[in-house]
Amino acid sequence: MAGPVTLQDVADHAGVSRATASLVLRETGRVSQQTRQRVTEAMTTLGYVYNRGAASLRTQTANTIGVVVTHIASPFFGEVIHGLETGLTDSGYLPLLVNTDDDPARQHDAIRKLREHQVAGLAVVPATGTAASLIDELRTWKMEHVLVSRYLKDVNAPYVGADDVVGGRLAAAHLLETHGCESLAYLGGLPAILSRADRTNGVKEALLHHGLDTSALIDMPGEVSGTGGLELGERLIASGPLPDGIICHSDSVAFGLYRALRIHGLGNGTRVIGYDNIGGAALWEPPLTSVATQGEALGRRAARMLLERIKEPGTPTSIDKTIPELAVRQSCGCP
Amino acid sequence: MAGPVTLQDVADHAGVSRATASLVLRETGRVSQQTRQRVTEAMTTLGYVYNRGAASLRTQTANTIGVVVTHIASPFFGEVIHGLETGLTDSGYLPLLVNTDDDPARQHDAIRKLREHQVAGLAVVPATGTAASLIDELRTWKMEHVLVSRYLKDVNAPYVGADDVVGGRLAAAHLLETHGCESLAYLGGLPAILSRADRTNGVKEALLHHGLDTSALIDMPGEVSGTGGLELGERLIASGPLPDGIICHSDSVAFGLYRALRIHGLGNGTRVIGYDNIGGAALWEPPLTSVATQGEALGRRAARMLLERIKEPGTPTSIDKTIPELAVRQSCGCP
DNA sequence: GGAAGTTGATCAATCGATCTAGCAATAATG
DNA sequence: CATTATTGCTAGATCGATTGATCAACTTCC
Numbered sequence: 001m002a003g004p005v006t007l008q009d010v011a012d013h014a015g016v017s018r019a020t021a022s023l024v025l026r027e028t029g030r031v032s033q034q035t036r037q038r039v040t041e042a043m044t045t046l047g048y049v050y051n052r053g054a055a056s057l058r059t060q061t062a063n064t065i066g067v068v069v070t071h072i073a074s075p076f077f078g079e080v081i082h083g084l085e086t087g088l089t090d091s092g093y094l095p096l097l098v099n100t101d102d103d104p105a106r107q108h109d110a111i112r113k114l115r116e117h118q119v120a121g122l123a124v125v126p127a128t129g130t131a132a133s134l135i136d137e138l139r140t141w142k143m144e145h146v147l148v149s150r151y152l153k154d155v156n157a158p159y160v161g162a163d164d165v166v167g168g169r170l171a172a173a174h175l176l177e178t179h180g181c182e183s184l185a186y187l188g189g190l191p192a193i194l195s196r197a198d199r200t201n202g203v204k205e206a207l208l209h210h211g212l213d214t215s216a217l218i219d220m221p222g223e224v225s226g227t228g229g230l231e232l233g234e235r236l237i238a239s240g241p242l243p244d245g246i247i248c249h250s251d252s253v254a255f256g257l258y259r260a261l262r263i264h265g266l267g268n269g270t271r272v273i274g275y276d277n278i279g280g281a282a283l284w285e286p287p288l289t290s291v292a293t294q295g296e297a298l299g300r301r302a303a304r305m306l307l308e309r310i311k312e313p314g315t316p317t318s319i320d321k322t323i324p325e326l327a328v329r330q331s332c333g334c335p
Numbered sequence: 336m337a338g339p340v341t342l343q344d345v346a347d348h349a350g351v352s353r354a355t356a357s358l359v360l361r362e363t364g365r366v367s368q369q370t371r372q373r374v375t376e377a378m379t380t381l382g383y384v385y386n387r388g389a390a391s392l393r394t395q396t397a398n399t400i401g402v403v404v405t406h407i408a409s410p411f412f413g414e415v416i417h418g419l420e421t422g423l424t425d426s427g428y429l430p431l432l433v434n435t436d437d438d439p440a441r442q443h444d445a446i447r448k449l450r451e452h453q454v455a456g457l458a459v460v461p462a463t464g465t466a467a468s469l470i471d472e473l474r475t476w477k478m479e480h481v482l483v484s485r486y487l488k489d490v491n492a493p494y495v496g497a498d499d500v501v502g503g504r505l506a507a508a509h510l511l512e513t514h515g516c517e518s519l520a521y522l523g524g525l526p527a528i529l530s531r532a533d534r535t536n537g538v539k540e541a542l543l544h545h546g547l548d549t550s551a552l553i554d555m556p557g558e559v560s561g562t563g564g565l566e567l568g569e570r571l572i573a574s575g576p577l578p579d580g581i582i583c584h585s586d587s588v589a590f591g592l593y594r595a596l597r598i599h600g601l602g603n604g605t606r607v608i609g610y611d612n613i614g615g616a617a618l619w620e621p622p623l624t625s626v627a628t629q630g631e632a633l634g635r636r637a638a639r640m641l642l643e644r645i646k647e648p649g650t651p652t653s654i655d656k657t658i659p660e661l662a663v664r665q666s667c668g669c670p
Numbered sequence: 671g672g673a674a675g676t677t678g679a680t681c682a683a684t685c686g687a688t689c690t691a692g693c694a695a696t697a698a699t700g
Numbered sequence: 701c702a703t704t705a706t707t708g709c710t711a712g713a714t715c716g717a718t719t720g721a722t723c724a725a726c727t728t729c730c
Contacts, residue, residue: 073614353711
């Protein structure tokens with residue numbers, strides 16, 4: 001008996017037709033108790049393994065989902081991926097995971113590959129610099145998709161993320177109102193990232209609302225990573241007196257910033273707020289105040305939205321922005 | 336033209352047979368320049384997408400790999416997954432990712448699902464409590480596999496990881512010899528994890544070699560996470576005077592430990608060494624000395640070994656243990 | 671007793687690519 | 701010129717499951 005056990009083998013062994021065995025397998029149609037049992041027995045004794053690929057070919061439906069991420073190993077996206085995986089496997093889907101390293105070209109290749117694999121849909125954290133045409137393409141390909149955590153300019157696409165304007169406002173308001181800050185900095189995040197603009201807009205709103213000018217904000221874009229935060233911190237320190245409060249584009253950036261601050265003996269007394277509230281934020285010294293975007297829940301919601309769209313194709317585009325909350329700890333100066 | 340564009344459509348459009356189109360596609364066999372061009376043109380104008388599922392069915396070869404991980408969102412495994420993804424996609428494979436939450440039952444389900452998807456092989460970080468029979472099953476199923484980062488008792492399976500005995504010895508020797516410690520603690524890691532026993536054995540070797548008794552080691556198993564480290568830290572502090580040096584089962588455990596130390600005002604002066612040297616270790620305060628297991632490289636090596644085994648089935652089992660190095664920073668007391 | 675309905679199972683086409691065997695036309699060889 | 705190679709292409713079976721059409725056997729009902 002060469003090769004794997006097929007449904008035909010099972011049927012032969014049970015003395016029924018391939019079709020009947022298929023009915024037993026999928027628990028549909030009319031099959032008598034006895035034959036059902038004979039078939040299931042045959043399946044276990046032969047060690048039958050369902051060939052999902054063959055079934056998908058016939059039914060024209062896959063149950064894999066492409067997950068395209070910019071930074072597979074970043075702690076925040078780790079949580080997002082975790083949520084996605086949970087949401088997908090709970091519904092019988094499996095994620096095909098690809099990393100783009102934030103490179104639109106690699107992203108393009110990745111999506112082509114995933115199409116060849118006939119994925120049922122795509123959850124994408126778009127690389128910075130992704131053209132709006134990507135969404136047009138996905139639409140003409142009738143490939144269901146959901147953007148996760150990052151949006152694109154001039155598109156109308158299904159999206160799951162946090163409300164970044166609110167997030168920026170929240171962080172700024174806390175520094176301004178609770179801690180009496182009169183100057184702020186926003187550190188990290190590449191300029192092309194839309195959520196970055198939203199967050200700084202939120203910060204500016206808070207400044208204005210507090211009777212301050214937007215010139216009270218030092219805006220320093222940069223890489224979203226620990227080393228990015230370290231570099232930005234060094235530049236910020238070198239550029240003159242520190243602002244009263246610093247908001248970082250991610251917790252990792254905040255970690256890097258702290259390293260820079262400590263190198264210059266400024267670790268204490270500076271008010272810092274991170275972003276995303278990853279698992280490690282609470283353990284940081286000082287415990288990091290952070291805008292909680294809840295990566296894992298976000299991933300789960302993205303999975304849910306995508307699967308709903310797959311079940312009901314052509315559903316009008318919906319945008320799911322959760323309102324973030326501020327996880328207040330001590331790095332902002334709270335006791 | 337309902338449904339997706341098939342190779343038949345391409346062939347018709349180019350005025351050739353399906354077989355010829357297939358030859359063009361795979362760039363094999365003899366096809367004239369002209370027909371080749373006509374076919375490729377037809378492919379682009381029709382927007383043809385290769386159906387890898389159909390091809391896999393025919394050729395009996397998949398190019399997906401199942402990646403089974405215990406903690407998808409942990410920073411260390413994030414690096415491992417990153418390496419795996421890189422190694423796999425570089426060779427034209429794609430990872431199907433599943434999380435087990437360290438639960439053997441879920442792991443069992445996950446592997447069954449992956450088999451149904453006809454994955455070409457499995458990279459597994461086995462859940463604690465995984466029975467040795469798993470390897471027997473995989474072998475009888477002729478499912479190529481590689482264990483990653485964690486080994487199993489009483490099995491003989493392909494493995495890629497770091498040498499844990501050396502790792503433990505390295506950390507301990509540094510504390511004993513460079514810093515003159517005379518008592519140590521090993522914090523975190525569930526007792527059933529084999530690598531934990533290896534590491535503590537390495538620590539004990541170092542103690543004996545240094546003329547100390549193994550009773551100089553406080554051995555406190557526990558969860559491998561920040562909160563795990565926090566709890567263990569609290570217990571350790573409550574249990575009496577701190578040992579001279581503390582080795583943690585992971586950097587996350589060390590982070591949690593530091594929180595506990597700081598709550599009790601013991602943040603400075605305690606010598607701590609983490610494990611895995613994740614990205615965040617260098618940013619920690621104090622910068623964390625850590626045993627560098629190099630998660631990303633480890634993932635890449637695992638991918639390579641697995642793909643080699645798939646290409647050459649029946650290759651004798653090989654164990655790839657890299658010798659870790661100590662990334663010396665300040666948390667151990669070094670300047 | 672004959673028409674109609676139900677139950678349990680089967681036949682054969684189908685999904686989209688691959689691949690062996692083979693065919694027709696042209697080129698090379700003795 | 702007959703024979704052999706080579707080139708370029710194709711027919712048709714195949715992978716393993718699904719599914720609409722069908723069918724035999726058995727009930728039920730008037």
